Amino acid sequence: MGRLRSHATRDRGCAISRRGRLASVASVLRCKSSEHRERRHAATAKAFTACVAALLLGACSRQSQAPHFFAEGRPQKLSDWHMVYADGARLALNVGVVAYDVNTPLFSDYAHKLRTLWVPSGKAAKYDAAATFDFPVGTVITKTFYYPLPTGTFRESNGVARTYDQTVEFVNHQSASEGLNLDHVRLIETRVLVRREHGWDALPYVWNAAGSDAELARTGDALPLELVADDGTGEAFTYVVPNENQCAGCHAVDLTTKAITPIGPKARHLNRNYRYANGDDNQLRRWTSLGLLSGAPDVSAAPKNADWRDPAAPLDARARAYLDINCGHCHNPAGAANTTALDLTAFAAADRHLGLCKPPVAAGRGTGDHLFDIVPGKPDDSILLYRMMSHEPGVMMPEQGRSTTHHEGVELIRQWINSLPGTCVS
Amino acid sequence: MRKVAAAILCVLAVGCSKNATAPHGLSADDTAFQKKLQEELLDATAGTVIEIPAGTHALDRVLTLRANGVTIRGAGSDKSILSFKNQISGPEGMLVYANDFTLEHLAIEDSKGDGLKINDGENVTIRDVRVEWTGGPKTTNGAYGIYPVKCKNVLIEDSASYGASDAGIYVGQSHNVIVRRNRSEKNVAGIEIENTIGADVYENSATGNTGGILVFNMPNLSQPGNSTRVFKNKSIANNLGNFAAKGAAVASVPAGSGVVVNSNSKVEIFDNDIAENKTANIIISSYYSTNYYNRPGVDPKYDPYPRAIYIYDNRFKGGGDSPDGIELKTLKTALFGLNGHFPDILWDGYRDSKNLVNGLPPADERICVQNGGVDVLDADGPNKFKNPKVDTSSFQCELPKLTAVQLPGA
Numbered sequence: 001m002g003r004l005r006s007h008a009t010r011d012r013g014c015a016i017s018r019r020g021r022l023a024s025v026a027s028v029l030r031c032k033s034s035e036h037r038e039r040r041h042a043a044t045a046k047a048f049t050a051c052v053a054a055l056l057l058g059a060c061s062r063q064s065q066a067p068h069f070f071a072e073g074r075p076q077k078l079s080d081w082h083m084v085y086a087d088g089a090r091l092a093l094n095v096g097v098v099a100y101d102v103n104t105p106l107f108s109d110y111a112h113k114l115r116t117l118w119v120p121s122g123k124a125a126k127y128d129a130a131a132t133f134d135f136p137v138g139t140v141i142t143k144t145f146y147y148p149l150p151t152g153t154f155r156e157s158n159g160v161a162r163t164y165d166q167t168v169e170f171v172n173h174q175s176a177s178e179g180l181n182l183d184h185v186r187l188i189e190t191r192v193l194v195r196r197e198h199g200w201d202a203l204p205y206v207w208n209a210a211g212s213d214a215e216l217a218r219t220g221d222a223l224p225l226e227l228v229a230d231d232g233t234g235e236a237f238t239y240v241v242p243n244e245n246q247c248a249g250c251h252a253v254d255l256t257t258k259a260i261t262p263i264g265p266k267a268r269h270l271n272r273n274y275r276y277a278n279g280d281d282n283q284l285r286r287w288t289s290l291g292l293l294s295g296a297p298d299v300s301a302a303p304k305n306a307d308w309r310d311p312a313a314p315l316d317a318r319a320r321a322y323l324d325i326n327c328g329h330c331h332n333p334a335g336a337a338n339t340t341a342l343d344l345t346a347f348a349a350a351d352r353h354l355g356l357c358k359p360p361v362a363a364g365r366g367t368g369d370h371l372f373d374i375v376p377g378k379p380d381d382s383i384l385l386y387r388m389m390s391h392e393p394g395v396m397m398p399e400q401g402r403s404t405t406h407h408e409g410v411e412l413i414r415q416w417i418n419s420l421p422g423t424c425v426s
Numbered sequence: 427m428r429k430v431a432a433a434i435l436c437v438l439a440v441g442c443s444k445n446a447t448a449p450h451g452l453s454a455d456d457t458a459f460q461k462k463l464q465e466e467l468l469d470a471t472a473g474t475v476i477e478i479p480a481g482t483h484a485l486d487r488v489l490t491l492r493a494n495g496v497t498i499r500g501a502g503s504d505k506s507i508l509s510f511k512n513q514i515s516g517p518e519g520m521l522v523y524a525n526d527f528t529l530e531h532l533a534i535e536d537s538k539g540d541g542l543k544i545n546d547g548e549n550v551t552i553r554d555v556r557v558e559w560t561g562g563p564k565t566t567n568g569a570y571g572i573y574p575v576k577c578k579n580v581l582i583e584d585s586a587s588y589g590a591s592d593a594g595i596y597v598g599q600s601h602n603v604i605v606r607r608n609r610s611e612k613n614v615a616g617i618e619i620e621n622t623i624g625a626d627v628y629e630n631s632a633t634g635n636t637g638g639i640l641v642f643n644m645p646n647l648s649q650p651g652n653s654t655r656v657f658k659n660k661s662i663a664n665n666l667g668n669f670a671a672k673g674a675a676v677a678s679v680p681a682g683s684g685v686v687v688n689s690n691s692k693v694e695i696f697d698n699d700i701a702e703n704k705t706a707n708i709i710i711s712s713y714y715s716t717n718y719y720n721r722p723g724v725d726p727k728y729d730p731y732p733r734a735i736y737i738y739d740n741r742f743k744g745g746g747d748s749p750d751g752i753e754l755k756t757l758k759t760a761l762f763g764l765n766g767h768f769p770d771i772l773w774d775g776y777r778d779s780k781n782l783v784n785g786l787p788p789a790d791e792r793i794c795v796q797n798g799g800v801d802v803l804d805a806d807g808p809n810k811f812k813n814p815k816v817d818t819s820s821f822q823c824e825l826p827k828l829t830a831v832q833l834p835g836a
Contacts, residue, residue, distance in 0.1 A: 219464040220487065222514060240515045244468050245490035248523075255546045255576075258492065258523060336523070336545060339575045339599060341646035352646060357723030360673050361644055364539070364569020364592045367673030372723055383673065393517040394538035394568055400488075400515060424720045 067094050067118045069138040071196060078190050078205040078214035083118055083142050084179075086212055090171050091144065091187060092179035096121070098290065099177045100283050102269040104308040104321040107406040109239055110162045110227055111145040111188060112169065114176045115264060119292045125265070127284075127295035129303060130347070132261045139195040141262050145188045146180065150228035159234065160186055162227040164309070175275035182211060188223065189241050190214050193251070193262050200260040202247030219243045227404065237391075237403045246400055254334040263329050267296070268346060271304040305346060308412060319416035320346055322409060326398060342373060355384055357424035363387075366395045376420035385413055451512040456484040464489060470496040478532050480505040488516040488537075494525040500532025503556035503586065510537040511560075517568070518543045519557070530554050536561070540570040541587070549834065550574055552582040559589030563612045565669050567591040571613065575599055576648065579833050583607050591669060592676050593618035594635070597625060599648050604831050605630060614670040615640045615679065616661070619690075621647045625654040626831040631662075637676065637683035638664040638703065643690045644675055645713065645728035652692040653828050661685055663702040668750070678716040680705040680750035689713045691733040691791075694828050701743035705750050706768050706803075710735055710793055712776035715807050731778045733787065736825040738796035742770040757811050761803075769801035769816060776808055786820060794823040 067082045079085050082094050093099060097118045105113060119125060120138035127133060135141075147160030148169050169185050172178040180187075187207040194201050205214035206221045220243035227235045242249070251260040264270070270283045284302055287293035296302065305324060306317035328345035330337035340361045343353045352358040355373030360366070360383055368386035375381040387397035391405045452460065460483075466476045472495030480501040485508055491498075500506025510519045517539025520529070523546060530553040534541040541557030544550050557571035571587030574580045575598040586609040587594030594613035597603050603625040610616035616632030618640040619625045625641075632638035638661030641654045661684040670677040679686060682704030687693045688711050700707040713719055713730035746768030749758050758768055773793065781788060795802060795818070802821050806814045 218468055219461045222486070238514050240487070243464055243487075243490065245492050246488075248492055249490070249521075252492075252523070255523070338648065339545065341648075352723045352725070357720050358646060359644070359675070359718040359720075359723055361647065361675075362569060362573075362575070362592075362598065363671075364674060365565055365567075365671040366569075367671045367677075369672040371673045371718060372720075392538070393513055393515055394566075396517075399517055399539070403515070422722065424723060 067097055067140065069120060069140060070194065071138075074203055074216055074218065076216050078142075078192070081140060081142070081192060083116055083140055083192075084114070084144060084190065086182060086187065086207075088182065088212075090179040090182055091146075091185075092171075093177070094118075098287070098292065099175065099274070100265075100270065100287075101175075101272065101274055102264045102325065103272050103305040104269070104318075104325050106263075106325050107402060107409055108145060109225075109237065109402050109404045110160075110406075111147055111239075112166065112185075114142075114144040114146065114180060116142045116144075117265070117287075117292065124291055124294040125287075127267065127293055127297075129267055131266065132263065133265050133267075133293065135195045135262070135265070137195055137197055141193040141265065142190050143193075143264075144180075144190040146185045147188065147225075148185055150232075158224050158226045158236070159228045160225050162229050162235070172277070177274070177276050187211050187214070188225075188239060189217070189221075191247065193260070200251070200262065202244060202251055202260055204241055204244065204247065206241055217241055217243075220246065235404060240400070240403055242400060249336070249400055250329045250398075252336070253329050253332060255336050255338060256334065263325070268303040268305045269325065271299055271302045272307070303346075308409070315412075315416055315419055319412055322412055326409070330398070356420070356422070364394070366390075366397070368395070372424050374417055374420070375424055376422040377418060379414040379417040382417050385410065385417060388413060452484055452486055459483050460485045460487065467491045467493075467496075472496070472526070475499060478506040478508070482507040482509055484509050484512060485519075486510070486512050486514045488513075488518050489520045491520070491522045491524055491527070494527075496524060496526075497528040497530070498532070499528075499530050502531050503533045503554045506532040507535055508532065509535045511535070513538045519568075521545070522547060525549055527551070528553070532556075533558065535559070537568050539568045540573045541568060541590070542572050543570070544574040544577055546576045547574065548578045550577050550580045552580075552585055554583075555585045557585075557587045557590070557594070559591075561589070563589050563591075563614075563666060563669050565591055565671055569593075569674070570596040571610075572596070573598070574603075578602055580604070581606075581833055581836075586610065587616075588612050590614065591671065592674055593640070596620065597622050599651075600625075602831055602833065604628075604833060604836075610635060610638075612666060614666075614668055614674075614676045616664065618642060618676070619651065619654050620644060620675075621649055621651040623649060623651055623653060624831050625651075627654065627656045628658045631660045632664060633660070633662045634666055635664040636666045636668045636670075636681045637679040637686050638662075638700075639684070640676070640679065640686045640688070641690045641693050642675060642686075642688045643713075643729070645724040645730075650729060651690055654690065654692070655694045655696075655828050655830070656685060657694070657697045660699045661701075661703065661707075662699065665702070665704045673718075675716065675718070678718070680709075680754060682706070682745070682748065682750050683709050684745065685709070686711065687732050687735055688716070689730050689732055691729070691735075692828060693732070693735050694825075695735075695737045696739050698740045699743075700740055700770070701745060703745040704748040705746065705754060706772035707742050707745045707770040708737060708740075709772045709774075711774040712807075714776050715774045731776060732793065733778075733791040734825055735793045736796075736827075737771065737794070737800075740770075740797055740800075742797075742800060746770065746772070753811060754805075757805060757814060761814060761816075769803050770797075771795060771800060771802040771821075773802055773804050774807035775804045775814075789823065790825065792823050792825070793821055794825050795821040796824060 123136035125133040125135040206217040221241040305321040306313040323344040324346040331344040390396040478500040519534040519537030522544040525548040528551040533556040559567040569592035571594040580603040590613040593615035594610035616635040684700040684703035684707040
């Protein structure tokens with residue numbers, strides 16, 4: 001415990017950023033601890049302590065507030081929720097807000113993502129082996145999309161790094177549990193999923209140019225950015241923030257109920273270790289011990305998708321995990337793309353349901369002149385790969401959520417299709 | 427102090443901001459229009475009527491609606507124009523997941539993907555809507571113009587589609603559909619009814635497409651279709667070269683097809699004017715003729731045979747004189763000479779050999795023709811056109827007539 005406390009104390013120090021006055025004003029406005037252990041017992045005390053610490057630093061004009069659940073309406077600012085907040089030096093997590101990650105993420109134009117969960121005190125999500133956990137009313141999930149800044153470019157330019165390297169972006173512990181270092185990242189948008197009485201609502205927020213807060217952007221947005229690779233080459237693109245209805249385009253995974261649900265918080269996506277402030281732990285185990293999750297089996301008995309980048313994982317498992325998270329929200333038997341009879345979830349039988357030798361239905365020019373979704377052993381004859389390679393609306397898949405091609409994802413699926421046996425000629 | 431701090435923040439924030447909504451080809455007015463319209467769509471509830479003023483409005487992102495009971499109304503399909511020429515995300519022009527939806531009196535132009543897609547809606551009315559790709563027929567045009575899929579109770583009337591790289595008006599996997607008084611030109615397929623149960627297609631004009639009016643069943647989908655009536659339409663001179671990307675179902679449709687029935691059942695074609703379609707005025711075919719059949723990729727329960735097709739009292743003129751594709755050209759020349767023509771009805775000859783009675787399908791599954799002296803060519807597709815023959819007697823039969831589609835409240 002002593003070690004933990006020392007972390008917390010240091011974090012509460014609210015160091016004034018070297019970026020000066022704006023940052024310091026922001027930091028005193030939003031000075032809070034991101035320590036998430038002991039959320040039940042210590043939240044109030046910690047918030048109080050944090051504010052006292054900030055006052056001692058000179059200018060705490062606003063009390064730290066606990067995470068807030070809005071039972072209705074659309075708060076104008078992300079900071080109104082008190083889940084994550086920019087304090088000038090970092091994007092920090094409020095007390096009781098838990099960062100998490102997924103085994104294989106959705107590709108979003110190479111953006112990095114900070115995912116957080118907050119569940120009201122005394123409530124817990126119910127575990128499910130296949131579906132999204134049943135979260136209690138009051139749950140707030142956020143996902144912040146950001147990019148590391150390329151070395152040698154100006155923050156004010158449109159340049160963002162195209163990299164998988166995360167070493168510079170975290171405040172501590174090689175994970176986002178202690179927040180993001182704003183000296184090294186550009187915040188783009190934060191999407192909020194809130195569980196209300198009637199179900200989930202999705203709200204998109206776009207970060208302002210100063211990086212101090214994010215504003216509600218119900219109709220989405222379009223931002224000109226340039227992906228800068230390690231070798232300095234750039235790829236200009238338009239980063240598209242979805243509108244509220246487009247959120248449902250992915251998150252209404254059941255076309256008939258049209259109900260919005262989170263996609264990531266499922267056992268198979270969460271069953272992995274995360275680097276918490278006090279060490280590595282399995283996320284399912286940690287959520288259970290924090291009282292956020294009930295009914296979970298031992299982690300060895302929970303399903304687990306592969307990490308698509310893990311060279312030790314089997315190719316098939318990596319490819320199926322990639323298709324599951326990138327395509328399965330629409331391409332599932334109840335989803336918006338069930339009009340096409342193509343099922344790309346982890347549960348799809350590895351035959352025509354998964355697209356093997358399946359003729360397309362409504363692909364239009366998206367076929368790229370190919371006859372079947374997947375031709376075993378022939379990635380370049382496969383519609384699925386053709387649509388992944390494209391970044392043109394009307395051809396590309398997924399239909400929304402990206403404006404660039406995911407080269408490494410394409411390479412993975414190419415290798416996988418190459419490895420598939422059989423032929424479509426009957 | 428708090429106020430001061432907030433004020434400083436505001437000033438700095440505004441000072442640093444470089445107009446977060448960056449320009450991307452849209453004028454300030456169009457950007458504002460798009461934002462306002464999408465906001466109206468987000469805020470809409472049952473009973474909301476959203477008016478689209480006259481004028482051409484450029485948009486760069488798909489319009490989406492998920493609320494039931496909404497009407498979107500323009501000032502006319504030649505007056506209120508939503509142009510997606512500069513679209514950066516979509517791919518549709520308008521995407522609707524809603525019941526009790528009405529769209530009327532406007533145009534959707536140049537979307538990157540489908541013009542108007544309505545997925546899983548009940549009670550859908552499309553009236554006086556024009557969907558057009560203004561650069562003419564191109565493979566890079568969006569696939570479908572007006573595209574309800576998995577819908578129930580659909581009315582599409584007095585509308586038009588031009589230039590779709592698949593089907594201008596396409597109704598897929600739906601129930602209880604009326605498509606009437608529409609115009610479809612320069613698409614690959616003018617009007618296509620696919621895997622749909624209960625459709626009346628009448629008083630439409632399909633001309634200058636690759637194929638005029640199509641009634642198809644594709645494998646693997648949520649339901650096989652049946653019971654479509656095609657009547658009182660004009661399907662004239664649909665001779666446009668097929669510009670669909672390969673792999674699309676309609677890519678197999680030969681240029682010069684008036685009305686095509688593929689693997690569907692209980693289809694009635696009557697009282698139409700079908701003329702000058704250079705491959706054939708009517709084609710009856712099986713999925714086996716499309717080049718896409720393969721055993722691993724097709725649900726074994728799928729029925730690839732057209733059954734209970736009833737053709738009567740149509741007015742045919744010309745056509746069949748210059749079929750598309752080397753195989754059909756060779757067949758036509760071999761049978762009818764350079765200056766001859768196919769009969770008005772071309773059947774690919776695929777039959778379900780498992781249930782033949784005296785060489786013919788059961789009485790309620792036959793292809794029946796009561797159309798004066800009109801002949802049918804059995805092309806003998808299963809044997810690569812080796813023994814084609816013109817036949818009339820095998821098709822001299824009648825089928826019970828289908829009942830008219832009734833929409834609720836109509």
